[in-house]
Amino acid sequence: MARSIYITSAEGHSGKSSIALGVLDTLSHEVERVGVFRPIARSITERDYVLELLLAHDGVGLDYDECVGVTYDDVHDDPDAALAKIVERYKNVESKCDAVVIVGSDYTDVGSPTELSFNARIAANLGAPVLLVLTGRAMDESRGRTPDEMRQIAELSFPELTAAHASVLAVVANRADSEQLDPICAAISAVADVPAWAIPEDPFLVAPTVSGIMSAVDGELLQGDSELLAREAMGVVIAAMSMENVLPRLIEGGIVVIPADRSEMLLAALTAHASDTFPSLAGIVLNGGFELSPTITRLIAGLDQTLPLITTELGTYATAQRITQTRGRLAADSQRKLDTALALFEKHVDTRVLLDALSLSPSGAVTPLMFEYGLIERARADLKHIVLPEGNDDRILRAAGTLLSRGVAKLTILGDEAEVRGRAAGLGVDIAGAAILSPTDEEHRQRFAEEYARVRAHKGMTVEAARDIVTDVSYFGTMMVHLGLADGMVSGAAHTTAHTIKPGFEVIKTLDGVSVVSSVFFMALADRVLVYGDCAVVPDPTSEQLADIAISSAGTAGQFGIDPRVAMLSYSTGESGSGADVEKVRTATALVHERRPDIVVDGPIQYDAAADAAVGQSKMPGSQVAGRATVFIFPDLNTGNNTYKAVQRSANAVAVGPVLQGLRKPINDLSRGALVRDIINTVAITAIQAQGTAQ
Structure with missing residues (x-):
């Protein structure tokens, strides 16, 4: 029951x-x-x-x-x-x-x-x-x-x-x-x-959205970004006075009601909104049903502004009454x-x-939601500072708002501060707790250029050339991590994997004893979480690299509360097959045994023998891994990438990653199709990795 x-x-x-x-x-x-x-x-x-x-x-x-x-x-x-x-x-x-x-x-x-x-x-x-x-x-x-x-x-x-x-x-x-x-x-x-x-x-929880206000006044969107209609309106200002008296009364997140024939007041409100010295508005309602003159319409169009302009046939009193009676509600x-x-x-x-x-006992299973919540809780326990280089991406801003409100990490977002904060405000996202840093900030640029030139001196790098390189957001963010100005970096929503991780290879470099940077996906199934590696970075690993991937993956699994039992996957199990591909896996398995005898590992082993207890007992009796594997190491990127996507779709699993491993400090890559939820999870994972690095 x-x-x-x-x-x-x-x-x-x-x-x-x-x-x-x-x-x-x-x-x-x-x-x-x-x-x-x-x-x-x-x-x-x-x-x-x-x-x-x-x-x-x-x-x-x-x-x-x-x-x-x-x-x-x-x-x-x-x-x-x-x-x-x-x-x-x-x-x-x-x-x-x-x-x-x-x-x-x-x-x-x-x-x-x-x-x-x-x-x-x-x-x-x-x-x-x-x-x-x-x-x-x-x-x-x-x-x-x-x-x-x-x-x-x-x-x-x-x-x-x-x-x-x-x-x-x-x-x-x-x-x-x-x-x-x-x-x-x-x-x-x-x-x-x-x-x-x-x-x-x-007050924010009971504030109506701009779209709710537009509906209440039977209005239409005349101009502006429809994405910004979701912003909450924190109050209303009736522009029935002169410009000099209305402007001081503007409020952050306010709706300004302006008679549509008061074009001078409309232009003043738009100018104030675009200025750094006045509050950011949620929208403007033009009431009265008057049409703007072609000259004013052309002028506004030339401003290239995104603030929602809403028109309504209602008079000033009826407009104000309907807006003040509009109640916000908690909605999905x-x-x-x-x-x-x-x-x-x-x-x-x-x-x-x-x-x-309630006398409610925790479930023995681990659902995707439980796993994600565990990530958030662990990140909160010891706050780390994560840099997000892609401040011009709405998904990053929305994720940052959630991360800050839930206290998951300290954040620095790269970009022009006025533009980043302005866009966040327009989206109704609160990033007040984040630091905003321009990648062209001269003080940091010079320091990063000198350090990058030092690290890459063996490649002939000069400070002058480095000054241009470090303004790239991936390099800038990586240099922050390298110099301890941030504990980790998450990027890739708008950049390729290579663009995101190449600076890390050059500057942060790999851990001692690790020859290759690799990745894993956490595959959150209905009742448990598995680790798949490598599915994103190394196309065709050698036996030595495969052993490195297995050791790194076991470490990552343990760091995230998954007892590592490592299956070295192949198309044959045990001694049943031969050939170069099988021998590569067999050699890699022996290397893991030799280098890390504490890791529970077996291979070569087929996926079914690794995952299914009955098949595992039949094909590899007595194995500690067969039928009980939690970490699956694929022989190459082609196999790994296709398998994780097949399981993700066919089993309705939540794939969290790729999570990079092997670097001295954590840098993680996002898919360019990443959802806000993916970004939040990846930041939490990066923060947890940083906790381990700091120990």
Whole structure:
């Protein structure tokens, strides 16, 4: 039977969805199969955005329709019949999961005094303990509630829950006054002897997106980058004054409402946005339905600006009213909001206490999500400084925002500071915690040129020639790592593998006793993680290089918590085959035994004999590796690259890498098709490698 938790609130606008996301994320790191269930939805036909948000989380493999119980109308018409149907539909979800996050009703617009009681009744019938979410905002949301007010809300809520025989697991005071967190927790805990946590209000989480505002005012995008419509708007400025009085009132991330016939104000706002001395705007709404003159349109087009310009037929009052009434919500398409919500939850909720209260034991399996979470946790444990050379790539900026908000690493991003920060702001990505460094920065350029010329003096390198070379972002980033200004580098989203790793070969060089730089992929299968090497760097390794790859791969596996049992792959197993290719693998295996007798290794061995216990016992009885291999060493790049891609596609595995190994300091290459998630994982891996290098 799945362990479940019922998340409900005592009133609307509590931010319950962000708490549900935090709980779901926590559970997904502990067990294989996590489910979500929404007992009451507004409609069966109109999709529930909270449920969609949770279903979009990695590791949840359920369909939307099976996760919905009944509608509000069903409850109103026949509460008992609705409850019976909820239990029936929940049981179907429970049977497929190890843990289920159940999200109670919303209150908003359709709330009633008995709503908490009915949620408690559902929780009791589902056998799920309640995580009660209390809002720390007053009803008009103009101020935070005092600890005494929070105590009173708790005193009103607990009797309703216990009267329905619901068991209260813990309480979260969400959107609380940041200066009253501890007193609020103490006030709530005084009402009932359960854990209580308080999460502070973050205005960003309730800020609407520019696209949401555009929809609210029935607007259209006149000009600008549609990618920037996803940015959150942190306030509204009505440009009804003179230019001199409006400009000082501009705010960071603000929406400026300008009558479309006030072209001078429009040009002033665009100029201010482009200036380093004024706040970066989220967008401009031109109201009134007036068309811009051809001259102004041509002038704006010549500015080559990306700020969204939205037009609406509404008047100033109606436009302002609709914008101020537009409420932001946590949704799957806002990565920064997701990162912010998860970071707040992780910081202020003791997840170990929560899991212990649920009596949830960690799974023995390692899912892709568990492996990725383990990477993040290990990187956080000892923060390292990683340089990202490709600051002009949106994926890098989005990944940087997540890495910084989740506290995974310290970052330096290469590029022009105004351009990088401006683009990040336009994307709605917070990279305030990152250092931005230009590869043409004269102080660093001269220092790097002198050092590069020294290292490459045997190749005839001069300082003058080096001054040009080190301004290349890959060389600049590598020199930072070489001189200790960063602990590692991640690049390749917009550059070739050769461009990324060549400077490392020249400057950082290989570890003692390692003749070749190679790579591995972490292949995260449904229930375990394997290591494949080399699938990206060495085309046709010699026996000596193959032995190096095996030794390096075993070390990498051990560094990341995988017990290395190394299979030296070939098209034959044991003594059954012959030929140059088999002899290469046989010789490499003997070299590994000779150089590192502590490594558990066997070969030549075929993949099936290495991976399948029954086949391994048949073909290589008594082997410590056959049927139990965790590290697979391929005889050449052609075999390795094709195999990892075949397994990735056919087994739906998550391939993390390539992870370079053999260099004195960590540098890692990204695929040019890398997703933001890939970049985050690679930075975490690089940080962990740097932790090992520092020891």
